[in-house]
Amino acid sequence: MAGTATPTKKQEIIAQAYDAFYDGGFHATGIDTVMANSGISKRTLYKYFPSKEDLIEAVLDQYGEDTDTYLFKPALARSDDPREQILALFDVRREMMEASCRGCLAMKAGQEYIGKHEGIAARGRAASEYVEGRFVELCQKAGLVNPLDTGRQIGLLFQGAAMTAQMQQKPSVFETAKKAVHILLAA
Amino acid sequence: MAGTATPTKKQEIIAQAYDAFYDGGFHATGIDTVMANSGISKRTLYKYFPSKEDLIEAVLDQYGEDTDTYLFKPALARSDDPREQILALFDVRREMMEASCRGCLAMKAGQEYIGKHEGIAARGRAASEYVEGRFVELCQKAGLVNPLDTGRQIGLLFQGAAMTAQMQQKPSVFETAKKAVHILLAA
DNA sequence: GACAATGTAAACCGATCTGTTTACCTATGG
DNA sequence: CCATAGGTAAACAGATCGGTTTACATTGTC
Numbered sequence: 234m235a236g237t238a239t240p241t242k243k244q245e246i247i248a249q250a251y252d253a254f255y256d257g258g259f260h261a262t263g264i265d266t267v268m269a270n271s272g273i274s275k276r277t278l279y280k281y282f283p284s285k286e287d288l289i290e291a292v293l294d295q296y297g298e299d300t301d302t303y304l305f306k307p308a309l310a311r312s313d314d315p316r317e318q319i320l321a322l323f324d325v326r327r328e329m330m331e332a333s334c335r336g337c338l339a340m341k342a343g344q345e346y347i348g349k350h351e352g353i354a355a356r357g358r359a360a361s362e363y364v365e366g367r368f369v370e371l372c373q374k375a376g377l378v379n380p381l382d383t384g385r386q387i388g389l390l391f392q393g394a395a396m397t398a399q400m401q402q403k404p405s406v407f408e409t410a411k412k413a414v415h416i417l418l419a420a
Numbered sequence: 421m422a423g424t425a426t427p428t429k430k431q432e433i434i435a436q437a438y439d440a441f442y443d444g445g446f447h448a449t450g451i452d453t454v455m456a457n458s459g460i461s462k463r464t465l466y467k468y469f470p471s472k473e474d475l476i477e478a479v480l481d482q483y484g485e486d487t488d489t490y491l492f493k494p495a496l497a498r499s500d501d502p503r504e505q506i507l508a509l510f511d512v513r514r515e516m517m518e519a520s521c522r523g524c525l526a527m528k529a530g531q532e533y534i535g536k537h538e539g540i541a542a543r544g545r546a547a548s549e550y551v552e553g554r555f556v557e558l559c560q561k562a563g564l565v566n567p568l569d570t571g572r573q574i575g576l577l578f579q580g581a582a583m584t585a586q587m588q589q590k591p592s593v594f595e596t597a598k599k600a601v602h603i604l605l606a607a
Numbered sequence: 608g609a610c611a612a613t614g615t616a617a618a619c620c621g622a623t624c625t626g627t628t629t630a631c632c633t634a635t636g637g
Numbered sequence: 638c639c640a641t642a643g644g645t646a647a648a649c650a651g652a653t654c655g656g657t658t659t660a661c662a663t664t665g666t667c
Contacts, residue, residue: 242644258532260447263624274645279626336531343587344528345445361587386577386600389593393580400530400548406576413573416607417600429614450654461615462656472655 243281243291246273251292255338259289259345286350289342293356296338300360304329305367315374316418319387320411322368326395327407336399337392364388375418387414430468430478433460438479442525446476446532473537476529480543483525487547491516492554502561503605506574507598509555513582514594523586524579551575562605573604 240248246268253267264285268278282288308321343357368391369384377383394410397403427435433455440454451472455465469475495508530544555578556571564570581597584590 256535258447258536260445261532261536264626265624272645274647275626276628276646277644280643283626285625340583340587341531344523344531345448347586347589348443349445349448357587358589361584365584382596382599385593385596389580389584389597389600390573390576391580392583393576393578396527396579396583397548397552397576399534400527400544402534402545406572409569409572410576412569413576413600413604416604420603420607451656452653459615461617463616463658464614466656467613470656 242273242277245271246278246281246288247291247295249273250288251295251338254289254292255335255341259342286353289346290352290356293339293342293353293360297356297360297363300363315371319368319371319375319418320414323391323394323407323411323414326391327398327404330395330398330404330407334399334402334404337395340392340396361392364391377418383417383420386417390414390417429460429464432458433465433468433475434478434482436460437475438482438525441476441479442522442528446529473540476533477539477543480526480529480540480547484543484547484550487550502558506555506558506562506605507601510578510581510594510598510601513578514585514591517582517585517591517594521586521589521591524582527579527583548579551578564605570604570607574601577601577604 249271250267253262257266264275264278267288268275278288282291304322304325308325309318311321311324312318337360339357339360342353343361346353347357348354365385365388368387369380372380372384372387390410390413394407398406436458437454440449444453451462451465454475455462465475469478491509491512495512496505498508498511499505524547526544526547529540530548533540534544535541552572552575555574556567559567559571559574577597577600581594585593
């Protein structure tokens with residue numbers, strides 16, 4: 234999921250670890266597994282990332298960038314109307330989960346590291362707050378009477394839909410969530 | 421969180437593992453850690469549970485029972501009005517998270533074992549569907565025009581709130597969720 | 608008091624974990 | 638041609654993993 238030409242070694246390592254952790258979980262996936270059949274040696278990995286936790290933090294930072302690149306930007310580009318943009322976010326997220334029904338990597342990391350590693354837990358928290366904030370911002374642009382409440386409520390629907398879609402392997406729950414968003418926006 | 425008097429050895433083991441996995445995660449918590457300082461030997465554990473995964477399944481089954489005992493029953497007892505009962509579920513869940521801000525154990529297990537262990541993943545899926553179903557049932561009792569949609573939407577808010585409260589260590593998000601529930605019930 | 612059942616404690620096994628080290632390969636540039 | 642930088646591959650180290658086994662303590666019952 235990189236963008237620039239000829240990625241650096243560091244970016245290669247992150248990209249490889251990204252999918253390995255996404256598919257296999259953080260604690261369950263060892264460093265050897267992460268780098269297997271990738272042409273990247275453990276020595277080089279530990280040169281750039283002194284510990285597994287450092288690598289996980291870098292992966293989560295990349296995930297944050299990807300969320301902007303592949304979720305927010307495309308969704309916001311689909312319309313100029315903030316209300317339509319909010320709905321488009323649910324559409325794009327659904328399309329992403331139809332391609333690969335994986336939940337939110339930052340939540341996954343938070344679940345595994347809250348109370349155990351602050352740097353990783355903080356990135357889970359930040360991702361949660363960021364999504365919330367973007368919805369609040371769109372609700373402000375839409376001129377809603379209470380953008381803070383409505384934005385947060387939509388954020389809860391969004392996170393709940395991602396979680397439920399993953400758990401039930403059913404991206405269609407985003408349609409259910411969208412119906413609720415319509416009602417909240419009309420209230 | 422057991423109920424009967426003089427719990428059996430099997431129940432003791434489950435209770436001990438329950439908290440160890442809840443606090444430490446499943447992959448991150450070893451069997452030795454689970455039973456440390458509990459007066460339960462590994463030999464006895466493996467007599468009742470032939471593998472770690474079997475133990476996790478038993479813990480999740482207990483979690484399902486606890487969800488009824490400590491969440492649904494108390495919430496439904498707070499009122500006879502189905503709408504009030506729905507709101508009470510959000511109140512009770514918030515109170516639980518204020519006592520100990522841990523998310524949903526079944527979701528946590530699902531996150532770690534989807535695609536890796538079907539018995540465990542199925543229990544995560546079942547928990548997600550169960551919550552959904554109970555909200556749909558209450559929406560039916562409330563005589564809503566579209567109980568299936570509304571119930572599912574409320575379910576998404578509920579799961580999203582639990583996830584977000586855990587991630588941000590902020591049980592107060594259940595108040596935000598309740599406001600949305602009011603709107604959905606009035607629509 | 609002998610017996611069987613049930614338990615604890617702890618040594619043990621092979622595999623795997625994070626992380627380090629050794630040895631070798633392969634470019635590029637003066 | 639040779640030095641250097643940056644890389645792979647793989648052995649290695651010590652800890653921990655899931656799981657087994659051995660040895661011993663406790664209990665109730667005939």
